[in-house]
Structure formats: structure tokens, C-alpha cells
Amino acid sequence: MKKEGAPPAYHQSNGSVHPVILPTDPEERQPNAGEYELTEVTSFSDRPEQESDRTEMVVIDCRANAKGQREEDALLENASQSNESDDTSTDQSPVPPVPLKETSFSIGLQVVFPFLLAGFGTVAAGMVLDIVQHWKVFSEVNEVFILVPALLGLKGNLEMTLASRLSTAANIGQMDTAKEMWKMIMGNLALIQVQATVVGFLASIAAVIFGWIPEGHFKMGHAVLLCASSVATAFIASLLLGLIMIGVIVASRKVGINPDNVATPIAASLGDLITLALLAGINSNDYANPLVCVFFIALTPVWILIARRIPSTREVLYSGWEPVIIAMAISSVGGLILDKTVTDPNFAGMAVFTPVINGVAGNLVAVQASRISTYLHMNGLPISEPNPAPQKCPTPCSTFFGSGVNSRSARVLFLLVAPGHLVFLYTINSMRAGHTTLTYVFIAFYLAAALLQVMILLYLADWMVQWMWKRGMDPDNFSIPYLTALGDLLGTGFLALCFHILWLIGDRDTDSFYL
Numbered sequence: 001m002k003k004e005g006a007p008p009a010y011h012q013s014n015g016s017v018h019p020v021i022l023p024t025d026p027e028e029r030q031p032n033a034g035e036y037e038l039t040e041v042t043s044f045s046d047r048p049e050q051e052s053d054r055t056e057m058v059v060i061d062c063r064a065n066a067k068g069q070r071e072e073d074a075l076l077e078n079a080s081q082s083n084e085s086d087d088t089s090t091d092q093s094p095v096p097p098v099p100l101k102e103t104s105f106s107i108g109l110q111v112v113f114p115f116l117l118a119g120f121g122t123v124a125a126g127m128v129l130d131i132v133q134h135w136k137v138f139s140e141v142n143e144v145f146i147l148v149p150a151l152l153g154l155k156g157n158l159e160m161t162l163a164s165r166l167s168t169a170a171n172i173g174q175m176d177t178a179k180e181m182w183k184m185i186m187g188n189l190a191l192i193q194v195q196a197t198v199v200g201f202l203a204s205i206a207a208v209i210f211g212w213i214p215e216g217h218f219k220m221g222h223a224v225l226l227c228a229s230s231v232a233t234a235f236i237a238s239l240l241l242g243l244i245m246i247g248v249i250v251a252s253r254k255v256g257i258n259p260d261n262v263a264t265p266i267a268a269s270l271g272d273l274i275t276l277a278l279l280a281g282i283n284s285n286d287y288a289n290p291l292v293c294v295f296f297i298a299l300t301p302v303w304i305l306i307a308r309r310i311p312s313t314r315e316v317l318y319s320g321w322e323p324v325i326i327a328m329a330i331s332s333v334g335g336l337i338l339d340k341t342v343t344d345p346n347f348a349g350m351a352v353f354t355p356v357i358n359g360v361a362g363n364l365v366a367v368q369a370s371r372i373s374t375y376l377h378m379n380g381l382p383i384s385e386p387n388p389a390p391q392k393c394p395t396p397c398s399t400f401f402g403s404g405v406n407s408r409s410a411r412v413l414f415l416l417v418a419p420g421h422l423v424f425l426y427t428i429n430s431m432r433a434g435h436t437t438l439t440y441v442f443i444a445f446y447l448a449a450a451l452l453q454v455m456i457l458l459y460l461a462d463w464m465v466q467w468m469w470k471r472g473m474d475p476d477n478f479s480i481p482y483l484t485a486l487g488d489l490l491g492t493g494f495l496a497l498c499f500h501i502l503w504l505i506g507d508r509d510t511d512s513f514y515l
Contacts, residue, residue: 061363074376098366102258102405108412109269110261115416119424125152125272127433132280133150133342140192141222142343143211144279146335149488150203151275152355153362157324157481158192158363159241159271163263164370166249168377169312170381173248185246187310192238193303198236198321199328201227206332210339228289229250232297232400233278241271245424247319256272261367272355279340316477318381323478327485334358334485334492341496349436350499357450358491362484364413365457373475374407385390396455399462410458417454418447441507442498449494457487 138144139285164174166188175181204227212218248266252259282292307313338354341347400410425446429438436442459485465475 019216041294043311048346063441066248090451095472097236102408104408104412107261107409108416110257111367112416113413114262114266115420116362116423118363119356120427121270122272122356123424123427125276125355125359126352126428127431128273128276128280129355129515130433133348133351135224135280136329137280141225142339143207143222144229145339145342146210146332147203147226147279148276149331149335149338149354149358149492150206150328151200151230151233151279152236152272152358153236153327153485153488154196154199154271154275157327157484158238159245159377160366160370160484161477161480162188162192163245163249163259164244164366164373164480165312165316166245167259167263167372168476170249170253171374172377175253179452180282181250183310187307187313189239189246190303190306191313191320192242193235194300194307194317195320196234196238197231197300197303199324200231201293201297202325203234203328203332204230206329207335210332210336224293226288229279232282232292233275234491235296237271237275239241240274261371263370272359277357308367313391320477323481329482330485331488334489336465337489337492337496341499343381346503347496350495352428352433353446353495353496354492356421356428357453357495358401358447360417360420360450361453361457361487361491362422364416364454365483365487366480368406368410368413368458369461369465369475369479371409372461373469373479375406376469376475394459394462394466396459400460406462410462412453414451414458416479417451418506421447421450439507441505445498445502446495449491453487453490453494457483460486 005203078084084163091344132143166184169175169184177185207226207230208218208223211222244266245263249259249263252262296316304317307317342351398407400407400414422443461479464482465479466480468475
């Protein structure tokens, strides 16, 4: 009801009772009823006396629903805060997830078990390489040794990059719904199949070139064999490891574990073993090798079409080739060092240790790079534009002795190197694998090489991830391929240097080197 001569009444959707205070001066009344001011008062007696003569109108609705009541309560709460300098209630942007609070102990506890699991996987891969190096295909086609670091490096170029990408997506809430999760999974699986096929093909070309340059002659049969073995190994290994990675990341989020700490080590736990087993086992005949190459290459357009449908993988499909291809070339240089070393009977014992020292370093630096990248994403730090203003470069002291969480994780990962390698060396010795006796001098040189390798890589990770972030490049897609490839090159080079020094100083016996 309204008084005679009063303007039209308006109903509130939530049915709350509000007095409508109308101005006493007719000139102040607007012709448009929709512009009347609604003023809430706690009681009618609270109004000043000078307002008592104003025309009053009480609008009463029948309380439409509970949702309207909640909306009104929210409006009243916002109105009570109107005197503050900034009204943040109007900001409806999603709040970024709060980073997990991690201590050195919690980081070490989450990392140590996947690290040991990955290490035993590299030990098994080293034992496989130690055995297959005497097989006919390895002895007749020496270029296969050049493929070994390049194909083993795929776990850093593809699987660890996939793990880092999905870990970041999971941590920032991009895989919370089933629809988002399946889109991310399908797009990334298709993407790594494209990358694996192309990188496997290019790795075989690099192996042919590196094998042809010193010898000066080219064999078409060897080239086709290398192409078939490389492409098939890369394709199958990437598919299997990609599925494992997805399961690990989804399970980690469900049990409350940071995927950055476990995904990349587990990617490597079976990666080296699966890759080496496939490389040694895929020995097709001269007629089947071309068919194998054509089959896997013909599937590439299918994976490209699937990867292009997902925005996040479409970008990587177009711009993510540079780090993968350059990393493959770097790993192939390490493969050339391995080829020239293990084919010398005096240094055949190096084969069993190469996957171990490279795998451990790659696992640790991938964890650190993934953590730093996630830290930058979760803290909402904007990706800078290309060609930013120069900033201070991190120092080794800031990397290892800073107070931040990334420095804390760098210390934890570095401290895992020596104990981890001692466990792996003891495992190799207990299983009587390899051709090298573990003397104290050998262990000292080996640990020195491993510690120096990981120290360099952790510092490079700190510098490289931030450098890429400031230049508008996503570190999840760019940093890990470079870091793991450099790890393969440093590890293979340092290990070959150790064996040469040990040979020169006379630390050898009848069991030390294969004769």
C-alpha cells in the first residue's frame, strides 16, 4: 500500500523492509521513480525529527527466496565498509592459490624417495648399456652410441618438460575440473608424440653425420637402421612415460604432495631403462626398417591436429622447437664423446656409469627448474616483455646460501648428490656390473665430478629460469631441455676425463677395465 499522491512503489526481490525517504521539497523529487534513493534505517524512531514530516513509504515483499536474502546481506556488508579507502569487495578476480609452505625437511622428505627410485632406474639402464655395448648391432654400427645420450635426453626434453608443465598447471588450478584435465592431457600427449617423432628423426641424422665425418664414408643401410631405431624408440618411450607422468601428477595432487618434487624424478626412474631396452631391442631387418620410419612419420599429422586444438599446447607446438632441437644437438655431442670412449677397450667400464651420473644430475636440476618456474607462476609475477632492462645476475652465493625457498631447495638437492651416488655405486658393485673396481681413488674422482656437475647445473637453473621468465618465455617449456642436455654433456665429459686421469695415474688392475 502507498499513501495517496506518493510515487509508485518498488519491490525488493528479497522481501526485506526498507523505509523510502522522500524529499519534502517537491522540486527535489525526480520525475523518474527509478531514481529515488533507498535509505536503510534500523528503526523508524531513529530518524531525526526534521525528517518526521517527510512522506514515508514502506515496501514489503513476500520474501521471494533465500538467494535474494544472501544478496541483500552482501550488499549491506559492502555498504558498511564504504568509508574505507579502497572497497575490495567489488574485485571479483580469482585469488591465486597460496604457495605451499615448505621447509628443508619437507622438501627433502618428498624428494628423496622419488630420487632414489629414479637413481635405481638409471643404475638398471647403466647395467643394460654395459651388456648391450657388446651386442652385434652396437659393435657393427658404432653410431648407435651417439644416439644413446640424445634418446636418453628425451626424458629431459619431453617427459620432464611435460611433467613441469602439468605440475605448474595443477598447482595453479588449471586441472581442477575433469574437462580441463582431459583437455590438458590429450593436448600434451599429442604434443610430445609430435616432438618425439621429429627429435628421434633428427637425432638419427645427427648420429649419421657425426659417424660419417671422422670415418669419411656413408652407409645407407646403417642410416636407415639408425632412423628406424631412433624414431620407434622415441615414439614408444615418450608415449609410455607420458602416461606414467600424467598418473603421477594427478595422484600427487589428490594426496597433497607437490608434483614438482616427485613428477620429474619418477619420469626418469623408468625413462632410461625403457629407452635403452627399446633401442637395443628394435633391430628390424633391411626390409622392415623403411616401413617403420614411414609408419611413425605418417602419424605425425594426426598428433599435430590434436595438439592444435588445445590453446596451451598450440603455442608450444609452434614455438617450443628451438630448445628441444638444440638440446638434442648438445646431447649428441655427449654421445660422440661416449662413442669415442667406450669403443676403446681400456675405457669400456665407463658405459655402466654414464646413465647414472647423467640421470641423477638431470633429475635434480629438473626438480629445481620446475620448482622455480612454479614459484614464479604462483606468485603472480608478470612475464616481462622481450628485451627488458638488464638486471643483476644471480651469484652462486645467492643460489645456494640465500634465505628464499628456492635457495633452500638448491641446498637440499645438492646434499643428496654424494649419499645418492654412494648408494648407486654400492648397488652396481654388489651386482657385479661393469668392468671397474670401486677403489677409493675412483670413488673420490667420481664424486668430485658428480658434485661439480650438479653444482654447475643448479646455478644455471637459477639463472636460466629467471632469465627466460624476464624475456617472456615460459621456463616450463624452455629451461629443462637445455639443462638436462648440458647435464649429459658435462657428465659424459667429466666421467671420460676421470677415466683418462685414472688410467694415467695407474689406478687400474685386471678387473678395472675390460680387456
